[in-house]
Amino acid sequence: MAEIAFRNVGKRYGGTVALSDASFTIHDNEFFCFFGPPLSGKSTILRLILGLEMPDHGEILIGGKPVNAVSPAERNVAMVFQNLALFPHMSARDNIRFPLAERKVPQAEIERKLADVTAKLHIGHILHKQPAQLSGGERQRVAIARALVRDPVAYLMDDPISALDARLREETRVELKRIQRELGKTLIYVTHDQEEAMSVADRMAILEAGVIRQVGAPLEIYDHPASTYVARLLGSPMMNILPSTASGRDIRVADGAIAVEGLAGVAEIAEVGVRPEDIKVSAWTQGQSGTPSRVYEVEPLGGYTVVTVDAGPSRVRALMRGQPDIRPETMVALSCDAAAVHLFSRNGTALSR
Numbered sequence: 200m201a202e203i204a205f206r207n208v209g210k211r212y213g214g215t216v217a218l219s220d221a222s223f224t225i226h227d228n229e230f231f232c233f234f235g236p237p238l239s240g241k242s243t244i245l246r247l248i249l250g251l252e253m254p255d256h257g258e259i260l261i262g263g264k265p266v267n268a269v270s271p272a273e274r275n276v277a278m279v280f281q282n283l284a285l286f287p288h289m290s291a292r293d294n295i296r297f298p299l300a301e302r303k304v305p306q307a308e309i310e311r312k313l314a315d316v317t318a319k320l321h322i323g324h325i326l327h328k329q330p331a332q333l334s335g336g337e338r339q340r341v342a343i344a345r346a347l348v349r350d351p352v353a354y355l356m357d358d359p360i361s362a363l364d365a366r367l368r369e370e371t372r373v374e375l376k377r378i379q380r381e382l383g384k385t386l387i388y389v390t391h392d393q394e395e396a397m398s399v400a401d402r403m404a405i406l407e408a409g410v411i412r413q414v415g416a417p418l419e420i421y422d423h424p425a426s427t428y429v430a431r432l433l434g435s436p437m438m439n440i441l442p443s444t445a446s447g448r449d450i451r452v453a454d455g456a457i458a459v460e461g462l463a464g465v466a467e468i469a470e471v472g473v474r475p476e477d478i479k480v481s482a483w484t485q486g487q488s489g490t491p492s493r494v495y496e497v498e499p500l501g502g503y504t505v506v507t508v509d510a511g512p513s514r515v516r517a518l519m520r521g522q523p524d525i526r527p528e529t530m531v532a533l534s535c536d537a538a539a540v541h542l543f544s545r546n547g548t549a550l551s552r
């Protein structure tokens with residue numbers, strides 16, 4: 200059992216709060232991501248799990264047992280190096296054997312573990328190669344094999360693919376997800392890339408300045424962000440957060456520039472959120488009811504198009520499929536289904552209706 204849990208864990212460095220009263224549980228065999236902007240506390244969490252840092256307060260549990268007083272070696276969680284670095288002068292085989300040879304594990308046991316992990320990761324045919332002769336995906340499998348050979352209860356990765364170019368990053372994250380599924384081991388993963396977090400994680404925790412703001416499955420958080428902070432972090436283009444005014448129970452969004460049929464509000468509402476893919480854009484025709492808006496810019500991206508519109512006091516982005524016939528400076532009508540609208544209070548927390 201490799202469930203990893205934090206109970207009210209806090210960590211300061213001098214006057215800086217790196218992690219504030221964090222509580223979460225990472226389940227066994229889960230691909231769990233920590234996601235947040237730079238300096239939000241992601242690496243601090245990994246160092247606390249590894250035992251490289253001690254919490255100021257709170258309890259860390261691995262497999263149900265408190266480990267605050269347990270040394271890093273005895274915790275048996277493995278860190279996969281940043282950018283999946285391998286020793287360049289060693290073959291894949293020697294790279295994988297290294298952590299065991301270093302610990303003076305008997306030769307026969309090294310060979311047995313090597314055979315086991317190579318079979319699991321399907322890399323038997325590349326063991327003789329040097330890292331420079333391997334593809335990005337193969338290097339990744341070898342780097343993971345080197346971490347796994349110790350048979351850790353969980354393995355940790357700190358922004359492991361951030362230095363790769365965009366295309367290789369996309370390939371690598373698919374590969375990572377597949378490897379984790381095949382191995383069925385707990386993988387704890389740090390990234391500052393929202394698309395990467397969404398694509399790989401079974402569940403994720405979103406951080407802001409040392410505070411965990413929301414924990415859940417990526418799509419659950421995407422569909423039900425608990426705050427404007429979280430809403431803005433997930434999705435590209437990001438969610439439009441728009442001022443709203445309520446008259447009675449009716450809500451006017453962006454001074455009426457976005458028509459939302461049947462949207463009923465709650466008293467505390469201050470802002471509404473609408474995802475770009477939920478905004479409908481249609482050409483404005485003279486004499487039509489509602490409020491026209493001017494198209495500010497159009498970005499054709501092939502499979503879809505981003506249309507930026509000056510809607511009342513706000514600039515709104517809409518994501519449209521394909522290549523619609525919409526030009527800059529023309530007038531359009533904007534609308535949205537009531538069900539797709541998120542309501543937020545003045546302090547940015549989500550309101551239920």
Ligand SMILES: Nc1ncnc2c1ncn2[C@@H]1O[C@H](COP(=O)(O)OP(=O)(O)OP(=O)(O)O)[C@@H](O)[C@H]1O
Nearest residue numbers: 212215216217236237238239240241242243244391
């Ligand atoms: N050893 C340290 N000494 C002093 N302050 C530290 C130390 N390690 C982290 N911090 C501070 O703690 C906070 C959290 O840092 P942390 O490295 O955990 O963030 P992060 O989200 O991993 O950032 P990044 O994405 O840039 O790696 C930051 O304000 C950082 O400056």
